[in-house]
Amino acid sequence: MIAYDDKHRENPAPAELLSQDPWDSNASDTTTPSWDSHQDPENPFNWPASRKWALTCLAAFTTFLAMMNGTIITVAHFEISELFSISETAFPNSYWPVTTWATGGACSALFILPLAEDFGTRPVFLSTYLIFMCFLIPQAVAQNFATLVVTRFFSGGCVAILANTVAGVIGNLWETEWDRSVPVSLFILGYMAGSSIGPVMGAAIFQSLGWRWISYMQLIWFGALFPVFYFFFYESRGSAILAQRARTKRGPEAKSLKLNYRGLIDSAKRPVILVFTEPVLFVSTLWSAFTVGTLFLFTQSVEQVFMELYGWNVSQTGFVQCSIVIGECVGWSLNFISRHLYFASASRNKETPGTPIPEARLYMAILGGVFGISGGMFTYAWTSYPDFPWIAPAISLGMVGAGSVLVVNGVSDYVVDAYSQYSGSAMGAVATGENLFSAFLPLATMSMYGRLGLQWASTLLAFVSLILSLIPTLMFIWGREVRARSPFMNEMMKDTTKKSAVEEV
Structure with a gap:
């Protein structure tokens, strides 16, 4: 009998030290649960492709819908400030609802998201969904x-x-790098496009119904969709399915569970351990966080730029951000080129012949960073004059959107492939960095664009983004040495080799 449970290995791995079972059964059982065979139909890797894609698309749609919540309220900040007598003279206080939103995301991504790896994705997802609706x-x-x-x-x-539950779902359903590449790109598209389309949706609701209806409308559509998620968001975590199977076989007395607080703490601190002991994850988190944070700062300038240049109202500045979403869709389509380049690199790999070069995941990220994000910001800066038609800076926004998807997708592919068994923890660390930078960098937008001017403020951001694009270039040079210092990645490579050997036998 072949066991593919990520917590059951012949030799203890560094990653295994990060994993504790947070639930203790009242029944004693020393048998480690495992699949009946490699073809066990309950193993998510063996589910029909239609079921896998249905769950993947549902999770990606959730990402898109949920991320909209972060920016959908930004178009109403003038009215909210006036209603509650909030001063904007010395500091952009109206941005605090977005700052606290992102800060809350950073905290939960770091300490709560990893619980899905131990408790299962379904219970964590559904309970969080209901709590979210309450707020x-x-x-x-x-x-x-x-x-x-x-x-x-x-x-x-x-x-x-x-x-971010979708990142864990992808690692649970799709076994190989080839299979995971398109699902990961869908996750990134939903993640980025959801944030970007928030002001667009918010502008439409705000213009027609007022700012309070922005929350009411979300409550309506999330409530209407809850039955869909309840019946079709299946449990995809293999270890959770096996644990439930074991409890069922042991009888009713084994179904009573008690919380193991030590396991709970271990699950919560896993992302911290990974990000500070895994150089690959640390570098990836830093790069992605700077990219997303800078993007949030940059897009916060849209209202200021278009109102000053063209005399637009707040709703119009929300609608123009559709160009970012269009650009993100273009960037997503370019990821298919990235996929081809990555797997074609296997023929050039001298380190491990026959397998793709890990850093090849970052080819399109370089292009996205240089020509998309940096190029778009430079173009945006020097088309920010009243003599240029509004479509010129709008196209620049689309360039930035396309580049951001390519960069973040390259990082996510790299991380999910490297830490697939603990992708929830790894992506939790990445999400924490992104949320922290998204929370605090945009607070400087108003003063920066006010003091430096529309052109030079965007130019400064373009230069910062250009410097950040050097990170993947350095990974091409030192990537092998960085990976060699990662005990987790080395252990996973050994596990993959042993697994392939067992399958051949």
């Missing part, structure tokens, strides 16, 4: 600014779980 209500009926700021913190925490 939409006080946002809609808030009678003071503090209520809005505090409830947005918890909403952001819930969104981080909902949006």
Whole structure:
């Protein structure tokens, strides 16, 4: 009998030290649960392709819908500030609902998201979904600014779980790098496009119904979709399925579980351990966080730029951000080129002949960083004049959107492939960095664009993004040495080799 449970290995691995079972059964059983065979139909890797794709698309759609919550309220900041007497003279206080939202996401991604690896994705997802809906209500009926700021913190925490659960689902369903590449790109598209289309949706609701209906409408559509998720968001975590199977076989007395707090703490601190002991994950987190944070800062300037140049109202500045979403869709389509380049690199790999070069995942990320993000920001900077038609800076926004998807997708592919068994923890660390930078960098937008001017503020961001694009170039030079220092990646490579040997036997 062949066991593919990620917690059951012949030799203890560094990664195994990070894993503790947070639930203890009342029944004693020393048998490690495992699949009946390599073809066990309950193993998510063996599910029909239609079921895998249905769950993958459902999870990606959840990411898109949930991430919209972060930016959908930004178009109403003038009215909210006026209603609650919030001053914008010395500091952009109206941005605090977004800052606390992103901060909540950073906290939950770091400490709660890894629980899905131990408890299963379904219970964590569904319970978080309901909690998230509860926090939409006080946002809609808030009678003071503090209520809005505090409830947005918890909403952001819930969104981080909902949006990033899909990363774990992908690792649970798709076994090989080839199979995972398209699902990961769908996750990234949903993640980035959801944030970018938030102001567009918010502008439409705000213009027609007012700012409180932004939360009411979310409550309506999330409530309407809950039955869909309840019946079709299946458990995909192999270890959770095996644990449930073992409890069922042992009888009713084994179904009573108690919480193992030590295991709970171990699950929560796993992303911290990984990000500070795994150089690959540390570099990936830093790069992706700077990219997303800079993108948030940059897009916060859209309202300021288009209102000053063309005299647009707030709703119009929300609608123009459709160009970012269009660009992100273009960037997603270019990921198929990235996929081809990555697997074609196997013929040039002298380190491990026949397998793709890991850093080949970053080819298109370089192009996206240089020509998409940096190029788009430079173009945006020097078309920010009233003499240019509005379509010129709008196209620049699309370039930035395309580049951001390529960069973040390259990082995510790299991380999910490297840490597939603990992709929830790894992506939790990445998401924490992205949320922290997204929370605080945009607070500088108003003063930076006010003091440097529209052109030079965007130019400064373009130069920063250009420097960040050197990171994958350095990985081409030192990537092998960096990976050699990663005990986790080395152990996973050994596991893959042993698994292939067993399958051949």
